[in-house]
Amino acid sequence: MYFWKYWRDTRRGVFVYLGLLVLLAILWLYSMYRANRLGHMGGDARTLWIMELGVTFGLTYLCAVVMSFVAGSHNVGADIGKGTGDFLLSRPRSRKYFVWAGWMAGVCELLGLLVFTALFVFALNVGLFGPVWRQLPSPAHVRGLDLPLMGGTLVLTAGLVYGLTFFLGVLWRSGQRGVIWSVAILFAYSVLSALLRQFEGISLPTPNLVELTSYPAGPWYLGLRIEIIGWTLLSLAFPFAAQLVLDRSDV
Amino acid sequence: MTEHALLTEGLAKIYGRTRAVDGLDLHVPRGSVYGFLGRNGAGKTTTIRMLMGLARPTRGSLSIFGMSWPGDRLRILERTGYVAEKKLLFEAMNGRDLVRFNRPLFPHWSDEVASNYARQLEIPMDRPFKKLSLGNRTKLCLLMALAQGADLLILDEPTAGLDPVVMDELLRVLIDDYAGEGRTIFLSSHNLAEVEKVADWVGIIHEGKLLLEASLEGIRAEYRRITASGNSLPGATNAQVISVNAAGSAYEYFVRNRAEQFASGLRQQGATILDISPLNLEQVFLQLVRREEPCTSGNTGATHAAVSSSI
Amino acid sequence: MFAHVNTASGVPLYLQIEGQVKHAVAAGALKQGDPLPSVRRLASDLRVNPNTVARAYQNLERDGVIRTVPGGGTYVAEGVPGLLKAEKVRRLRPFAMQLAVEGTHLRLTSEDILKLVEESLVELGGRK
Numbered sequence: 005m006y007f008w009k010y011w012r013d014t015r016r017g018v019f020v021y022l023g024l025l026v027l028l029a030i031l032w033l034y035s036m037y038r039a040n041r042l043g044h045m046g047g048d049a050r051t052l053w054i055m056e057l058g059v060t061f062g063l064t065y066l067c068a069v070v071m072s073f074v075a076g077s078h079n080v081g082a083d084i085g086k087g088t089g090d091f092l093l094s095r096p097r098s099r100k101y102f103v104w105a106g107w108m109a110g111v112c113e114l115l116g117l118l119v120f121t122a123l124f125v126f127a128l129n130v131g132l133f134g135p136v137w138r139q140l141p142s143p144a145h146v147r148g149l150d151l152p153l154m155g156g157t158l159v160l161t162a163g164l165v166y167g168l169t170f171f172l173g174v175l176w177r178s179g180q181r182g183v184i185w186s187v188a189i190l191f192a193y194s195v196l197s198a199l200l201r202q203f204e205g206i207s208l209p210t211p212n213l214v215e216l217t218s219y220p221a222g223p224w225y226l227g228l229r230i231e232i233i234g235w236t237l238l239s240l241a242f243p244f245a246a247q248l249v250l251d252r253s254d255v
Numbered sequence: 256m257t258e259h260a261l262l263t264e265g266l267a268k269i270y271g272r273t274r275a276v277d278g279l280d281l282h283v284p285r286g287s288v289y290g291f292l293g294r295n296g297a298g299k300t301t302t303i304r305m306l307m308g309l310a311r312p313t314r315g316s317l318s319i320f321g322m323s324w325p326g327d328r329l330r331i332l333e334r335t336g337y338v339a340e341k342k343l344l345f346e347a348m349n350g351r352d353l354v355r356f357n358r359p360l361f362p363h364w365s366d367e368v369a370s371n372y373a374r375q376l377e378i379p380m381d382r383p384f385k386k387l388s389l390g391n392r393t394k395l396c397l398l399m400a401l402a403q404g405a406d407l408l409i410l411d412e413p414t415a416g417l418d419p420v421v422m423d424e425l426l427r428v429l430i431d432d433y434a435g436e437g438r439t440i441f442l443s444s445h446n447l448a449e450v451e452k453v454a455d456w457v458g459i460i461h462e463g464k465l466l467l468e469a470s471l472e473g474i475r476a477e478y479r480r481i482t483a484s485g486n487s488l489p490g491a492t493n494a495q496v497i498s499v500n501a502a503g504s505a506y507e508y509f510v511r512n513r514a515e516q517f518a519s520g521l522r523q524q525g526a527t528i529l530d531i532s533p534l535n536l537e538q539v540f541l542q543l544v545r546r547e548e549p550c551t552s553g554n555t556g557a558t559h560a561a562v563s564s565s566i
Numbered sequence: 567m568f569a570h571v572n573t574a575s576g577v578p579l580y581l582q583i584e585g586q587v588k589h590a591v592a593a594g595a596l597k598q599g600d601p602l603p604s605v606r607r608l609a610s611d612l613r614v615n616p617n618t619v620a621r622a623y624q625n626l627e628r629d630g631v632i633r634t635v636p637g638g639g640t641y642v643a644e645g646v647p648g649l650l651k652a653e654k655v656r657r658l659r660p661f662a663m664q665l666a667v668e669g670t671h672l673r674l675t676s677e678d679i680l681k682l683v684e685e686s687l688v689e690l691g692g693r694k
Contacts, residue, residue: 005359012347086346090339091396094307095360096332254310288615426613434606434616451573452614475578533576 076169077179167242336400350380363404485526
């Protein structure tokens, strides 16, 4: 029931996103056409493959970040802020339900969007340049690109951004405020991270596994597996914290 | 089988220094229509939100059909229909969507009741909620509560802000449903005339405390205004006399009970009884509340000073 | 058919309803055997608590003005209420006293007051 409500609330956003994606695709195809590159991409299979993966990953990463903010802005806290909390929380369900069902709904929607985006962009590439990976011995692990790592990055990044935005939205009872604070915090962290790496050579923890494995590890690094588990737990900690906040407060 | 649909004992909500609700003992009989009255800010909405589990009481207890928070939360909410003070539902959804949203939550939901009242109240069920007028919004909120199949309806100012036509429609549907189903209805309102027509019990709350809880029948049978003229008439109030007003050369006594006895007492002091008349709810409410607020403007006469004769 | 009742005067609502039914019967607007609306229907129409209507109907039945059929349904009773004349007079006496009090306060003569009563009876009779 709450899943359906979540869909109705976010429906518009999803269609706008898909529309933009299609528009982007058309623009890109058009520019390729004009540059007369359609069907005439030079380069060997490996280069093409790297480019294909790179574009797919890049766009999907963008989707992960942006849509996670958007998805995170829809939560039970936002409902309370809009004045529908009295109605919603007087339905016969525990407050825990509203937190977790809401969170879950967002997770499902995000995953759907990520998968769709990845497949769509990838299909576009394949459509243009053909099944390039057939010419490669191990397409999943070409030097510089690691498919599982990329996939992991997408999921963990989305988990972090979504979770933080979600929690802050419940805390402040406003989807908008949650997004603003989340953007601010993550932006500040990214800047700090970049600066530290640039000037001190220290790498801070990040869900971006690709980046993590490209730079020398910070002193806190305990291995990739620990890193992944850590970020996953953090993603789950956010809805849990939101539940604690909601359980203790008046609506 | 509990005889009370709703019971509270010493219910209180205290924010820092503010005592929004201060030791409330409500007794709402099962199957009754109970009017919960009070001025703005008296504590009605705070009380109701505690009843619905939206706010946690600072002190005291409450039970609905013998069940209490937090253990019986789900069962209480299944059996209690609610219309909040702010009549807000999900903006993007229309009436049909909202019915669809609500249906799986309540085991006794009735689509028939929903469509019946949607038709009677002429609610545009295809229009998104954000585009509905206040009247239609309120109707829709009430519809949700009625179709739920609840045993208790808790309505927070259901007729607030409505034009007389819509208010009338709502009351008609509410009474029709009540007459048919015999639910218990607990409603807060400013509209004393309407409450007097539809309620059988009233509770008057003032600054967080209960001033009066009685059946309307009891109030009509007992509360009287005695108009008397004479010399050296008593001017003090006590438990029986709510207030005394000077009205020209006569005195008006508002008494809670035993009017005849009081009147003969006055006669014994040489007074002439000009009139003994019953009071309607509005008058009772005003007299009781003004007694608590002797310094507000519009209060006629002295309620506590001794009276000097002027005949 | 039923005018709306109001709480302004302090007169109990059930009495107002009873009064309206009796008036309608006396004036011929309601004839013997005519159906009355159900308690639920009347309560809803008047926007009053159904217990109020139920009480009025009970009193009316006790007074023999209406009767309820076992299968449901309320109708205006046949014939005059089965009361002794003495009882009927006893019932009317408070109204007569009220009329006398009001008339005296207004300093009307006995003739004026009696004339008023006659005119009212004629008016009532004229509606049959």
